[in-house]
Amino acid sequence: MTDWGVHLLDYALYGMKAGTPKSVMALGGKFAYPEDASETPDTLQTVFEYDGFSILWEHATGIDGGNYGRNHGIAFIGNNGTLVVDRNGWEVIPEEEFAGWGKKGTPKMEAVSYDKGNASGLDLHTKNFIEAVKTRDNSKLNAPIKVGYDAALVSHMGNVAFKTGNRIYWDGTSGKFKEEEANKLITANYQNGWKLPML
Template identity: 45%
Template sequence: MYEFDNFNLIWDHAMGIDNGNFGKDHGIAFIGNNATLELDRGGWEVIEEKNSDKKISVARKAPSENGLDAHTKNFVDVIKSRKMSDLNCPIQTGAHIATVCQMGNIAYRSGEKVVWDKAAEKFTDNKLNKEYMMAPYHNGYSLPKV
């Protein structure tokens, strides 16, 4: 579970066992008070909450394109053109998502609740920083001084 200032995020991983939420092997769900938006690479749908007074279900819709291929093409096109303004998803967004994912891995491995200091770009617990922020070098290798 991730606790942010204005919302919580629950990560439930079932990839590879074909037994995730909504009977899917992958996807994401945005759960609201009246309905849930469920989406994956095969499309999306809005699922009404059983006790909701509002009727807002939307039947499953197929994607209009292959999003992964479109994302990859955009990335490669920007590498070729060097026009960062054409990038549909900024590098900083990917870095942020990678940080959040790794926080979950580190919380799991350490058995600790982790707290991220965004300004310092490290954990508030120095023990976690020392143990997980940089892999130890072996066999005489070291990070070069630049």
């Protein structure tokens, strides 16, 4: 969740102009690789509740045949069509007017075929970041720092929801969960006497 989550949830959060959710719930487990050393599930579905929409995160480690024929990506699902975006390109898949069960309806909008673009998004993102650092001007960033912060926080929220086994609620004012059990998982549980150095 905190690996690919930060690389993909930022698309969804920035696209929806969203920050932290009202609530989070998650279900999954270590189904594909039950004997590996990871603590987090290799198979996970997480639902983030926002006002007026929800975000569904799904991952299954080691499976490349995902939704829309992609091994990763974000889908913005609307009434007229779905915008599918990944690191390699994007496309728009139209919805159809209902014409009866099993019958093909009229598309509600024009399809946009898969477009790879003409540049590397990662290269452009890196160049933009380096320019902002060199000039010490974060207003030059194409995506505000808060988008990255929110993507990391939202990803962690999914792991916390999974570990509690409950739907958990976020209090944006206090910056904590409303459930004390969930708050215990906000900070790392350091091992062997190690402590985070304070500067």
